[in-house]
Amino acid sequence: MIQTSENIKVEGVAKLWDYPWKYAESFIIAIEILVAGIIVEASTGGQGISIPGIPINIYIICGFAVILLALHIKYRELPAVQWISSIPAAISAISIYAFLVLLLGFIPQDTHGSSKWLDYTGLSHVKSSWPFVLVQFYFLTSLGMVALRRAIPFKKKNIGFLLNHVGLWLTILAAGLGSADLRRLSINLLEDGKMNNIAVSQNGDMFRMPFTLKLLDFEVVQYNPKIAVVNAETSTYNMGNAKSLPFAAQGLETDLANWNIKVQQYLPDAMYSGSSLYVSDTIGSCPAAYVVATNKTTGESVKGWIASGSYLINPIYLVLKQPDVLTLTMPEPKKYSSKIVVYEDSVKFDTITLEVNKPYSVKGWKIYQTGFDESKGKWSTLSVLEAVTDPWLPVVYFGIILLLAGALYLFWIGKNKNERTI
């Protein structure tokens, strides 16, 4: 593995591009690949690359694997092939890849058109840019050749190594090239008793789904609202020393922004008009509380109703001391779910409850609960779902399973055979 180059050393300096290639050559090649990517990107007007879907991406993956295999089996003695599976090539590949990931993390993405400079270098859309795709190609070539060298001929002691390297290769390749076949569509369901089989993509294209949905009921369970002192002039919270606002509840007593606040009565559902306030859970109702607030320095006290308000009625404020007022915030959702009938065809159907973290699978699609009309809160009659299909998922998951096993192996075997205890 460790090549010595004594004959060159005798003559003096090892020249660049003399085999074996080391770090200098590796990094020059990595940077050239990056630059080549930027040139292609700029010459196509910064449009990025669109990854081809099935079946072309399958051909690409098979072709790629066959080429790597052929290189390993027939040409493994060539110095350039030796180099691509060497540590210097690997380090240059991981580093340049990490560099692009770094840029991806710091530059706001998918901002086409806001800066020519960012568009032409691909930096405004790294994931789908030529530089990123070419660098990933370099990374996967190196990783693939590394894996092959230890895989053929197969030795049992290389199992851990192969789990990690093959697992990563499969995961990145399938996730990258498979992204073309990923569909994430949004479905809006209303509590109107109608059947719906139309989904919409992010750019507004409509799709007919192979199943039909009907929303029976959409339900939001909310947290109690919080009690807040608000500066009415600046519309900001006056928190005083408090780190967080207290949840309103029957009998609560708390200190907030130099006021002692007691909740004498708490109504989860109230309606009001003019000066009358009453318990009601009709559409548009909101939580309300009867509070007594006592100023901790002056001892003066005010009391009255406060309420969150909803999309139909205004909040109720209690003036404490200009410009500060007391009120309840809009309650936040604790849990939301949709009761839905899913029709696979005219005979087969199923009634399900969809919740966040509990997707439902039907005909190759997974359906997720993603949102609702937040301005209406618990009175939302709209439930927003997402339908996702990803034919590459089994391949990616297989890669992930290999990586998980590889991680356990790494943990169990550790580094050196000796001297690793303290």
Added chain:
Amino acid sequence: MNWIYLPLYALITGIFWILGTSLIYASNRKARLKPFGHIALLLAIGAISTFVVILWIQLQRPPMRTLGETRLWYALFSLIIGYIIYIRWQYKWVLLLVFFYAALFLGIDLLHPETYEKTLMPALQSPWFVPHVIVYMIAYAMLGFSWLFSINGLYMFYFKTFQMKVLNVADNLVYIGFAFLTLGLLFGALWAKEAWGHYWTWDPKETWAFLTWLVYLVYIHTRYFHYTKVRLHLWMLSLIFVVLLLCWFGINYLPSAKNSVHVYANE
């Protein structure tokens, strides 16, 4: 609700864990004590598990929905993982580390009983949540310790007392930490698929976590190939952990990560 018994179970767990750890430390001199140490550690894990099981039966659902409940699992998993690491690598101090973790989580639960009831936001109510977090905590602890070793190594290096043993131990911690980092990354991906529909969306947190992972990957590979370049690796190891921390805290302070109080002003 059975939470009223938590102090009792927490106390039993704590006593057995401390006893076990002490016996393990004492077994340096008296080897006979070691089996008793193991028994005590297992009893501690048994005590806290019993509490979780009873709670589960009483609630008739996995206790995973509230903040208080997740802390219970953190405590349980820290102890189990700590015990496994000890069995495999004989690092006694890991027992102290996870005791600290478990005590912290149970302590918060004991001091803030109201969090037993406080439900998590919907996306966090997932069986993946706890393993994801705990595995990352173990990873950071291990990488953090490898960092301490690198600092120690640097000191020894410049005062000419360096022994390769120090870097070897650090490497082993890096391998263990890196294994947990991988688990954390992958658990996160599997969870994201269930909660948000896709396993990888390159949001800032994911990107940052992946970057950290790549940086340690570079370390593992250069170290493997250039075993004798001690100074390079001491410096590398001591710097990457700092970069990791800076990134981590940097991300938390991005404007997008903060809740704006002006949400209210828009009503």
